[in-house]
Amino acid sequence: YLFGYLGDKAKVLHLLANKENNSTYLASALQLYQLGDALIDQLRKEHQDQDTKLFWRKQAIPFYENAIGTCYQMQDVENAFFFFEKSKAILLLEAMQTSGALQMIPDSIRNEFQVLQRKLLQTKESLEQATTVQKEIITKNLVELQQKLETKTEQLAEVYPKYFDIKYGTNTRSLADVQKEFSASKEKTGVHFFYGKKNIYALTINAKNSKLYQLGATPTIETEIKNFLSFFQKSSAIENAPADFLQQAQNIYAILLAPLSLGTQEELIIFPDGALAYLPFEALVTAPSEEIGAADYLIKKHIIHYGYSATIFSKQNKNQTKLLHHGIAAFAPFADASAGAAYATLDFSKDELGEISQELEGVFLKNKEATKQAFLSKIKDVSVLHLSTHAFSSPTESKPRIVFADTSLFLSELYGLDISANLVVLSACQSNIGKLSQGEGVMSLGRGFTFAGAKSLVSSLWNVNAVATSNILSDFYKKIENNTPKYQALHAAKKAYLENEKIPSYERSPYYWAGLIYYGDDGGVVLQKKTSNFLFVKVLLFGLVLLAGFYFSRGRGVTASSGNTS
Known part of the structure; x- marks a missing residue:
C-alpha cells in the first residue's frame, strides 16, 4: 500500500508541475520516486523465493517508467541513469x-x-x-x-x-563512475534502453557527455520490432523478401538509433530492455540499400556488444577469475549418429571441435562421451566452456534447456551451479532467448550461465545456420588466441564472413551471421595453444642435424690432430 501511495502522490505532483508550470513539484516527485525505490529494495530483501521477487520486479515497471518520465521532463540525466539501472537485471546483480x-x-x-x-x-x-x-x-x-x-x-x-x-547491497554504478570507466576508451559509447508500457527511452553514455531521449510510444515501436523479428523465424524469410527486410531494418534503425546522434564512436555497448533483448542490433541498416549481401549494416560502422546493465558490466570487468589452468573444455554430443536417434546429428559440430582442437589445448568430448556429468566436472577449472549441441527455448518457454548425450541441463539447474569460466560459448540454437520477465530481463540459458558465474558468453538469438556458425566460431577462436578482446574477435569474425565474396549473397544475409551475440566483460582470455606436431618434428630434425654435424666435425678434428702428430 505504501508503495502504491508513493507512486500515486508522485504522479499527482507531476500533473501539478505541468498544470502550474512549476518545476518545484517535479523535484518533490523525484524525491518520492527515490523513496519508493528504497521500498522496492526492502521488499526484495524480505523475500527469498525467486518467483515472488520476479513478481515485484514486474510490479515496479510502471513506477520506474514514471520516474524516468519525470527525469526526462527535468532533463536530469544522472537520476534517469539511476532508475534505468534499478529497472533491470537487479536479481542477476x-x-x-x-x-x-x-x-x-x-x-x-x-x-x-x-x-x-x-x-x-x-x-x-x-x-x-x-x-x-x-x-x-x-x-x-x-x-x-x-x-x-x-x-x-x-x-x-x-x-x-x-x-x-x-x-x-544496491549500490549501482553512478553515471559519473561509468563515464570515468569509459574514459579509458574514448571510442566507446553505451546505449541504455528502458522499455516502458507507454514509452521507450534511451540514454547514451560516453567519456564526454550523456543524454536522455524519449524514442516514442511503446505499442507503435513494438509492432515494428515484431515485423523485423519475423524475418528471423526461418532462413528463407529474408531471401524471399529482401527489399522488405532491408526497409524494415532501416525503419528500426531510424526509430532506435538514428535519433541518438552516435557520431563516429567505434564501439557501442548496448544495454537492451524488454523486447529489445531479442534484437540483433548489428543487422540494422543505416542507409537505403538494395543488395542483402552488401547492405549498409550497423556492423560495418560499429563494434557492438551487449550488457545486462552498466553495473553488471562494470563488475564483470573487475572480477578476475582464478583458474587452475587455461584450457578449453568442448562438448559435441551429436557429432555423428552414434549418440542415438533422439536428436538430429549436427555434422558440423565435429568439424567445429576438430578445428578448435588443432589450435588449442583442452578436453574435447564428442557423442556418448559428452555427458552432463562430464560437463559438470569441468565447470570450475577451465577458461572456456564450448557447447556445440541442441538447445531449446522461445519467448514463451519457461524451461529452456541445453542437451547432452545422456540428458538435458535446464535453466533452473544453472541457477544452482558455480561456474568459473572466463568464457562460455553456446554454439546452439536459441540459447539467448527465453521468456521475458518484465523488470528483470529475458530468462535465457545465456543469462543462466551468467547467473552461475560465467564472466562472458557467446550465444544465439534464433535457430542459427550450422555451417555459418561453425565458420564464424572457428575464425573467432583464431582471433582470441593472442588475447584479443573477445567481443572484438566475434565482431571481426562476423564481419569477415559478411565481407567474404566467395559466399553467395543470399548466405550473407543477417540470418547467417547476426544470430551470435556477445555479453560480458571487454577483456580477452588466456588460452593454451597447441604445439604443432609438424613443428615438433621440424625442431627435432633440426636438432638431430645439429647433433650429427657436431659429432662429424668433432670426428674430423680428432683425425686431423692424429695425422699431424705422427
Missing part, C-alpha cells in the same frame, strides 16, 4: 553479489547454504511434473525448504552482517 558474499563465510556453512538452494530448485522442478496426489506432498516439502532457507539467511545476516550487506 544480486546473484553475482551473493557469489562474492559467500566467499566471506566458512566453507562448511557455505556448502550447507548452497545445498539447500539446490534442493529448493530441484523441488520446484519436480512440482511442475507431479501428479495431483504428489503435488500436495511436494508443496509441503517446498514450504519447509523455503522456511529453512529464510532461517539460514537470517542466521547468516546475524552472524555475518557483512555478507547480508554485500548480498543485498
Whole structure:
C-alpha cells in the first residue's frame, strides 16, 4: 500500500508541475520516486523465493517508467541513469553479489547454504511434473525448504552482517563512475534502453557527455520490432523478401538509433530492455540499400556488444577469475549418429571441435562421451566452456534447456551451479532467448550461465545456420588466441564472413551471421595453444642435424690432430 501511495502522490505532483508550470513539484516527485525505490529494495530483501521477487520486479515497471518520465521532463540525466539501472537485471546483480558474499563465510556453512538452494530448485522442478496426489506432498516439502532457507539467511545476516550487506547491497554504478570507466576508451559509447508500457527511452553514455531521449510510444515501436523479428523465424524469410527486410531494418534503425546522434564512436555497448533483448542490433541498416549481401549494416560502422546493465558490466570487468589452468573444455554430443536417434546429428559440430582442437589445448568430448556429468566436472577449472549441441527455448518457454548425450541441463539447474569460466560459448540454437520477465530481463540459458558465474558468453538469438556458425566460431577462436578482446574477435569474425565474396549473397544475409551475440566483460582470455606436431618434428630434425654435424666435425678434428702428430 505504501508503495502504491508513493507512486500515486508522485504522479499527482507531476500533473501539478505541468498544470502550474512549476518545476518545484517535479523535484518533490523525484524525491518520492527515490523513496519508493528504497521500498522496492526492502521488499526484495524480505523475500527469498525467486518467483515472488520476479513478481515485484514486474510490479515496479510502471513506477520506474514514471520516474524516468519525470527525469526526462527535468532533463536530469544522472537520476534517469539511476532508475534505468534499478529497472533491470537487479536479481542477476544480486546473484553475482551473493557469489562474492559467500566467499566471506566458512566453507562448511557455505556448502550447507548452497545445498539447500539446490534442493529448493530441484523441488520446484519436480512440482511442475507431479501428479495431483504428489503435488500436495511436494508443496509441503517446498514450504519447509523455503522456511529453512529464510532461517539460514537470517542466521547468516546475524552472524555475518557483512555478507547480508554485500548480498543485498544496491549500490549501482553512478553515471559519473561509468563515464570515468569509459574514459579509458574514448571510442566507446553505451546505449541504455528502458522499455516502458507507454514509452521507450534511451540514454547514451560516453567519456564526454550523456543524454536522455524519449524514442516514442511503446505499442507503435513494438509492432515494428515484431515485423523485423519475423524475418528471423526461418532462413528463407529474408531471401524471399529482401527489399522488405532491408526497409524494415532501416525503419528500426531510424526509430532506435538514428535519433541518438552516435557520431563516429567505434564501439557501442548496448544495454537492451524488454523486447529489445531479442534484437540483433548489428543487422540494422543505416542507409537505403538494395543488395542483402552488401547492405549498409550497423556492423560495418560499429563494434557492438551487449550488457545486462552498466553495473553488471562494470563488475564483470573487475572480477578476475582464478583458474587452475587455461584450457578449453568442448562438448559435441551429436557429432555423428552414434549418440542415438533422439536428436538430429549436427555434422558440423565435429568439424567445429576438430578445428578448435588443432589450435588449442583442452578436453574435447564428442557423442556418448559428452555427458552432463562430464560437463559438470569441468565447470570450475577451465577458461572456456564450448557447447556445440541442441538447445531449446522461445519467448514463451519457461524451461529452456541445453542437451547432452545422456540428458538435458535446464535453466533452473544453472541457477544452482558455480561456474568459473572466463568464457562460455553456446554454439546452439536459441540459447539467448527465453521468456521475458518484465523488470528483470529475458530468462535465457545465456543469462543462466551468467547467473552461475560465467564472466562472458557467446550465444544465439534464433535457430542459427550450422555451417555459418561453425565458420564464424572457428575464425573467432583464431582471433582470441593472442588475447584479443573477445567481443572484438566475434565482431571481426562476423564481419569477415559478411565481407567474404566467395559466399553467395543470399548466405550473407543477417540470418547467417547476426544470430551470435556477445555479453560480458571487454577483456580477452588466456588460452593454451597447441604445439604443432609438424613443428615438433621440424625442431627435432633440426636438432638431430645439429647433433650429427657436431659429432662429424668433432670426428674430423680428432683425425686431423692424429695425422699431424705422427
